[in-house]
Amino acid sequence: MPANLSFDALKAAVAAGEIDTVVTCIVDMQGRLMGKRFHAQHFLDSAHEETHCCNYLLATDMEMVTVPGYKATGWEAGYGDYVMKPDLATLRRIPWAAGTALVMCDVLDHHSHKPVPHAPRSILKAQVDRARAMGFDVMMATELEFFLFEESFAGLFDSGYRQMTPMARHNVDYSIWGTSRDEPVMRDIRCKLWDAGIPIECSKGEADAGQEEVNARYSDALDTADMHALIKLGCKQIADQHGASVTFMAKYHHSKAGSSSHVHQSLWKDGKPAFRDDADAHGMSDLMKHYMAGQLAHAAEITYFLAPYVNSYKRFVVGMFAPTKAVWSLDNRTAGFRVCGEGTKAVRVECRIGGADLNPYLACAALLAAGLDGIDKKMALEPAISGDIYQAGNVREIPRTLGAAAAALHGSAMLRAAFGDDVVEHYHHAAQWELSEQNRVVTDWELARSFDRA
Ligand code: ADP
Numbered sequence: 439m440p441a442n443l444s445f446d447a448l449k450a451a452v453a454a455g456e457i458d459t460v461v462t463c464i465v466d467m468q469g470r471l472m473g474k475r476f477h478a479q480h481f482l483d484s485a486h487e488e489t490h491c492c493n494y495l496l497a498t499d500m501e502m503v504t505v506p507g508y509k510a511t512g513w514e515a516g517y518g519d520y521v522m523k524p525d526l527a528t529l530r531r532i533p534w535a536a537g538t539a540l541v542m543c544d545v546l547d548h549h550s551h552k553p554v555p556h557a558p559r560s561i562l563k564a565q566v567d568r569a570r571a572m573g574f575d576v577m578m579a580t581e582l583e584f585f586l587f588e589e590s591f592a593g594l595f596d597s598g599y600r601q602m603t604p605m606a607r608h609n610v611d612y613s614i615w616g617t618s619r620d621e622p623v624m625r626d627i628r629c630k631l632w633d634a635g636i637p638i639e640c641s642k643g644e645a646d647a648g649q650e651e652v653n654a655r656y657s658d659a660l661d662t663a664d665m666h667a668l669i670k671l672g673c674k675q676i677a678d679q680h681g682a683s684v685t686f687m688a689k690y691h692h693s694k695a696g697s698s699s700h701v702h703q704s705l706w707k708d709g710k711p712a713f714r715d716d717a718d719a720h721g722m723s724d725l726m727k728h729y730m731a732g733q734l735a736h737a738a739e740i741t742y743f744l745a746p747y748v749n750s751y752k753r754f755v756v757g758m759f760a761p762t763k764a765v766w767s768l769d770n771r772t773a774g775f776r777v778c779g780e781g782t783k784a785v786r787v788e789c790r791i792g793g794a795d796l797n798p799y800l801a802c803a804a805l806l807a808a809g810l811d812g813i814d815k816k817m818a819l820e821p822a823i824s825g826d827i828y829q830a831g832n833v834r835e836i837p838r839t840l841g842a843a844a845a846a847l848h849g850s851a852m853l854r855a856a857f858g859d860d861v862v863e864h865y866h867h868a869a870q871w872e873l874s875e876q877n878r879v880v881t882d883w884e885l886a887r888s889f890d891r892a
Contacts, residue, residue: 441530442635443539445486448529451539452478460485461532461540463667464522465558466495467868468746469797471671473522473543486526489543490519496545496556500747505871510556510864520554521546528664533633534626534676540634542664556864558799559660561857565806566659568856572813574705574712576806577786579656580666580798583697584673584684585648586620591674591683602690604648605682617643620650623680627652631672636665645759646695656702659802666699666798688745688793689752696753696760697794701805702778704786705729711783720768721781727819730766730775730787732812733805734820734834737764737774737791739850741836741843742869743804744792748840748876753793756828761790764834765823772827774836791836800865807856840876844869 443451451457460481463471472495476485494517497508504513511517522543532538545557553560569576587594588603605623610616617624620643628638637655644651652673654665670686677684689696705712705725713726733740741764745751753760759771767773768780771790779785792801811817823830837843847853848866 441528442633443529443531445526445529448478448539449482451531452482456537457531457539458537459535459539461535461538462489462522462524462543463540464491464495464520464543464545465663465667465797465799466498467558467797467865468500469558469667469670469799471540471667475538478537478539486524486541488524488546489522490548491522493518493520493548495520496554499868499871499875505868507867507871508864509860510554519548520557521548521551530635530668531633532672534630534672534679540668542667555858556861558797558803559663561861562660562663562799562803562806565803565810565856569705569806569810572810573707575707576659576802577656577704577706578659578662578802579654579702580662580792580802581651581653581698581700581702582666582669582673582686583644583649583651583699583794584686585646585690585694585697586623586650586677587648587683587685589683590681591678594683604646606643606648608647609645610643610647610649611645613643617650620648623677623682624650624652626676626680627673630676631669634668634672636669636672644695644697649695649697656704659806663798663802686794688747688750688795692752695758696755698753698760698790699792699794699796699798699801701789701792701801702786703729703789703805703809704784705809711785713785713787714783716781720777721785722777725813726785726787728812728815728817729809730777730812731817731819732810732815733775733787733789733808734764734766735817736808736811736850736852737834738837738843738846739853740804740808740847741791742840742847742865743800744789744796745836745840745843746797746800746869747795747872750793750795751837751839751843754836754838760793761827762836763823763827763830764791764836765827765830766819767822767824767827770824770827773823777822803857804853807853811852811856840869841873844873
């Protein structure tokens with residue numbers, strides 16, 4: 439789906455004094471929008487061609503630390519520039535920011551103007567192109583869960599995240615009454631994202647106090663990833679305007695539910711769903727079965743892109759709706775891969791492994807790469823598993839730690855072939871840095887556990 443503002447319409451809106459600011463964004467390794475705010479006239483005059491950013495933006499951690507050891511850049515290379523090339527098909531009005539439009543940019547090499555291979559948007563585009571060369575359009579949707587708090591972002595930062603009050607006080611899963619106090623923020627989120635050209639389907643209360651989910655209609659994978667990044671920005675900025683805050687951490691507290699980002703996927707050919715076969719008992723085509731077989735075979739290798747931080751792995755607990763086993767099942771929420779829309783034209787696979795902290799470009803690209811490998815190799819789909827899969831013995835587990843997922847990523851011939859060795863090494867380095875930081879830092883847990891008891 440195209441965004442809601444053409445370049446000509448932007449020109450007219452600027453001339454009419456409706457828009458004065460254009461935000462140009464790239465996507466960083468954490469899936470965040472990073473860039474510049476342009477005066478709209480300067481964007482129209484020149485910056486729409488290209489602008490620039492420091493190449494450290496694809497080599498920092500969550501806290502913008504200049505991580506040593508990347509091949510792509512570093513102090514020794516002087517941290518030069520990347521080209522930010524606006525993708526004008528993504529121009530949107532941003533209704534929650536006065537007089538503002540936003541455009542996504544591709545990251546290009548400063549000298550060659552070729553796509554930077556480890557840029558998340560480049561990685562996803564390459565896999566989508568690969569699917570297209572095989573004759574398929576890739577449709578995806580990324581559900582997004584988060585927690586909504588009464589306190590502001592600044593207030594929580596200043597208090598060291600000590601006084602956190604979930605907007606709703608108890609489990610509000612599907613509860614219309616229970617989410618009433620969330621509704622001023624949630625209504626604004628739904629309506630303003632809609633007016634930004636993001637087809638929001640719904641929001642709903644989720645399985646813990648203050649937890650919400652927002653869903654946008656499925657679209658081609660790149661558009662879905664762009665929407666996902668923008669939905670996160672919108673939720674944060676709109677919550678902030680209400681003096682509230684949200685978190686997309688996979689697990690903000692060990693006693694609370696985790697937040698997921700389930701990825702729904704289907705391939706289409708000539709405008710028709712290629713995963714559908716009415717002759718099959720479950721309405722699933724052979725193509726869908728090969729695709730799912732590829733994702734199951736490579737589940738451990740792609741887990742890093744679905745769960746990229748130490749914290750991500752704290753979500754995988756038994757009995758809290760997050761999966762622990764990389765198996766498939768029909769409409770069963772205890773499986774890592776769940777077939778939805780069985781026997782309909784919307785038959786699709788939902789990967790439930792990802793947390794709300796995933797980078798949607800990398801997650802969609804890794805899932806696609808694994809699925810396409812299954813199609814290339816005509817992999818056979820193992821039998822479905824049913825019942826309470828948390829209790830199933832002798833089945834494929836989701837890696838339990840970031841270290842295990844990073845090792846599987848590093849050893850993945852499939853991902854090395856799909857993304858290239860340098861890209862795999864780049865993200866493996868990011869994982870190693872995360873692990874070394876976790877090993878270095880003394881946590882609140884250690885202090886509380888041992889201070890007067892050790
Ligand atoms: P659930 O049962 O998980 O709540 P929903 O009906 O809410 O499922 O759909 C979840 C997501 O799946 C939505 O974002 C929807 O747009 C998306 N979706 C529906 N059909 C398809 C499809 N054929 N391919 C990919 N995603 C789809």
